[in-house]
Amino acid sequence: MLPAPLGWLKRPLARLQGVSLPPILAVQVVTGSPLECPMWCMFSLERFHAHYGFPDFFSCTTVRSCCWKVSPFSSPSHCILTCPLCLLGSYHCSLYIFSFIEKGLGEESTLRPLYMDVQATTPLDPRVLDSMLPYLMHYYGNPHSRTHAYGWESESAMERARQQVASLIGADPREIIFTSGATESNNLAIKGVARFYKSRKKHIITTQTEHKCVLDSCRYLEAEGFRVTYLPVKRNGLIDLKELEDALQPDTSLVSIMTVNNEIGVKQPISDIGQICSSRKVFFHTDAAQAVGKIPMDVNDMKIDLMSISGHKIYGPKGVGAIYIRRRPRVRLEPLQSGGGQERGMRSGTVPTPLAVGLGAACEVSQQEMEYDYKRISVLADRLITKIMTEIPDVVMNGDPEHHYPGCINLSFAYVEGESLLMALKDVALSSGSACTSASLEPSYVLRAIGTDEDLAHSSIRFGIGRFTTEEEVDYTVQKCIQHVKRLREMSPLWEMVQDGVDLKSIKWTQH
Amino acid sequence: MAASSRAQVLRLYRALLRESQGFTAYGYRTYAIRRIRDAFRENKHLKDSEEIQTLVNKARTNLEIIHRQVTIGQLYSTQKLVIESPENTEII
Numbered sequence: 001m002l003p004a005p006l007g008w009l010k011r012p013l014a015r016l017q018g019v020s021l022p023p024i025l026a027v028q029v030v031t032g033s034p035l036e037c038p039m040w041c042m043f044s045l046e047r048f049h050a051h052y053g054f055p056d057f058f059s060c061t062t063v064r065s066c067c068w069k070v071s072p073f074s075s076p077s078h079c080i081l082t083c084p085l086c087l088l089g090s091y092h093c094s095l096y097i098f099s100f101i102e103k104g105l106g107e108e109s110t111l112r113p114l115y116m117d118v119q120a121t122t123p124l125d126p127r128v129l130d131s132m133l134p135y136l137m138h139y140y141g142n143p144h145s146r147t148h149a150y151g152w153e154s155e156s157a158m159e160r161a162r163q164q165v166a167s168l169i170g171a172d173p174r175e176i177i178f179t180s181g182a183t184e185s186n187n188l189a190i191k192g193v194a195r196f197y198k199s200r201k202k203h204i205i206t207t208q209t210e211h212k213c214v215l216d217s218c219r220y221l222e223a224e225g226f227r228v229t230y231l232p233v234k235r236n237g238l239i240d241l242k243e244l245e246d247a248l249q250p251d252t253s254l255v256s257i258m259t260v261n262n263e264i265g266v267k268q269p270i271s272d273i274g275q276i277c278s279s280r281k282v283f284f285h286t287d288a289a290q291a292v293g294k295i296p297m298d299v300n301d302m303k304i305d306l307m308s309i310s311g312h313k314i315y316g317p318k319g320v321g322a323i324y325i326r327r328r329p330r331v332r333l334e335p336l337q338s339g340g341g342q343e344r345g346m347r348s349g350t351v352p353t354p355l356a357v358g359l360g361a362a363c364e365v366s367q368q369e370m371e372y373d374y375k376r377i378s379v380l381a382d383r384l385i386t387k388i389m390t391e392i393p394d395v396v397m398n399g400d401p402e403h404h405y406p407g408c409i410n411l412s413f414a415y416v417e418g419e420s421l422l423m424a425l426k427d428v429a430l431s432s433g434s435a436c437t438s439a440s441l442e443p444s445y446v447l448r449a450i451g452t453d454e455d456l457a458h459s460s461i462r463f464g465i466g467r468f469t470t471e472e473e474v475d476y477t478v479q480k481c482i483q484h485v486k487r488l489r490e491m492s493p494l495w496e497m498v499q500d501g502v503d504l505k506s507i508k509w510t511q512h
Numbered sequence: 513m514a515a516s517s518r519a520q521v522l523r524l525y526r527a528l529l530r531e532s533q534g535f536t537a538y539g540y541r542t543y544a545i546r547r548i549r550d551a552f553r554e555n556k557h558l559k560d561s562e563e564i565q566t567l568v569n570k571a572r573t574n575l576e577i578i579h580r581q582v583t584i585g586q587l588y589s590t591q592k593l594v595i596e597s598p599e600n601t602e603i604i
Binding site: 007110111112113114115122126127129130372427467468470472473476 | 539543578
């Protein structure tokens with residue numbers, strides 16, 4: 001290679017350093033650059049455009065940081081594709097090289113972001129997929145068909161899955177009903193129990209930090225004439241047991257409190273609540289979608305009467321869930337879905353065998369892996385929190401640090417806007433609140449309920465760590481997060497004022 | 513059938529690790545390798561031949577599961593994660 005002036009290296013070097021550049025279409029050949037004696041290939045311009053359209057920018061797959069240039073040749077219908085840094089010695093045929101060309105703006109556009117949002121959903125465990133496939137391909141019978149082998153084998157698979165779900169939570173298989181997910185289970189529990197006992201009991205208690213489906217069901221029941229008490233939570237996200245006891249009335253039929261909150265990861269004192277409810281003869285429902293399979297749950301020790309389980313939060317398939325309904329003492333409920341009386345009359349409709357088998361397998365795997373996963377996730381969570389908090393000041397963790405599921409970390413970065421931080425962290429899939437409220441621009445109602453200031457509520461990000469999260473992913477996320485928070489704070493006038501010692505709460509913001 | 517010898521267990525261990533390298537998905541690949549190593553390490557002190565046999569059978573079933581899932585993953589593979597690109601790890 002001839003010694004070349006460094007000018008022609010500017011672009012590839014800049015890309016190596018991660019600086020983004022405007023796209024190019026053609027360049028001048030610089031004297032002394034390898035382009036003068038290039039490794040090149042000649043091709044038909046028409047065929048190129050037919051294949052690849054009119055992209056601005058290509059990257060070479062052998063040396064990712066170099067850029068390909070399209071420069072006109074002597075003939076109007078042919079041009080040269082040259083690669084200044086690529087040291088391919090051979091003369092490639094155009095079609096061969098085309099198979100390597102990537103369109104688009106290069107850099108990370110073709111690489112997938114890291115997944116750190118396990119509270120929204122989880123990937124399928126390979127063992128779960130393996131158990132589901134035979135029922136999707138060969139054993140496709142309806143489990144409620146009593147007359148032939150297809151029905152019998154499907155039914156036995158469904159019952160086996162029911163047993164697997166039941167053994168995870170310490171229940172009897174007859175107490176498990178398959179539903180389409182935790183939302184349906186929550187609806188069934190709240191509306192079903194309330195309506196069944198409505199002649200004598202008209203009061204329901206829940207909290208302000210529940211999942212949207214629970215709050216919405218309660219609001220619907222209010223319109224039907226029930227009274228609902230929404231218990232406030234303390235600053236750390238836990239409910240006050242004394243307030244719960246005071247809120248219980250003689251005509252309370254149901255108390256519904258979620259085990260692990262999906263936004264801040266707080267673990268409510270379920271055993272204590274169960275104790276209070278059973279002593280006052282009130283049914284206790286818990287939305288355990290985020291807790292089942294991650295922390296040990298036992299419906300008899302914790303005195304739970306109804307529990308909602310979600311398939312896609314425990315590395316199972318989406319579209320399936322279960323509800324646990326206690327039989328001793330019997331909890332009666334009015335079914336939401338009428339039909340052929342499947343699932344003990346409580347949820348009519350064909351049980352989706354492959355999904356139910358997947359849920360069962362996911363529960364079994366979770367039962368075996370619970371301890372191992374919990375230990376690993378705690379270590380990774382500590383690593384993430386310690387690294388972030390030692391590097392950047394003014395970071396608040398939302399939720400009680402002790403009664404907390406380690407895999408759900410909600411951090412508020414002061415003086416940084418949450419959405420802009422999420423946009424900046426484009427290589428990591430994160431969220432700032434629950435998926436069902438992410439469409440609106442309002443800060444999360446959970447953070448408002450725990451009393452965070454408006455500005456901190458807008459700056460919160462939720463990090464999710466799961467079974468498949470690696471140390472490298474956590475380190476990468478932490479590094480990018482620190483980098484972008486520092487960058488965004490540099491740009492923030494509020495941060496400047498804080499550095500100068502101004503107390504932001506004392507400022508009177510006036511309109512112009 | 514005679515109780516599983518040390519050589520058999522080691523052969524199984526190596527086969528499991530080698531099979532798991534075939535996962536195209538980063539999360540599955542790293543999880544499988546990590547879990548296999550930790551599981552074998554955890555149980556290396558066991559002496560009861562019955563227990564060892566149950567675990568060996570479990571490992572054999574898992575080997576088949578991994579083999580099937582690796583094949584399916586390769587049929588439906590997609591792009592790599594940002595963290596798998598050598599550029600990104602260099603910058604760190």
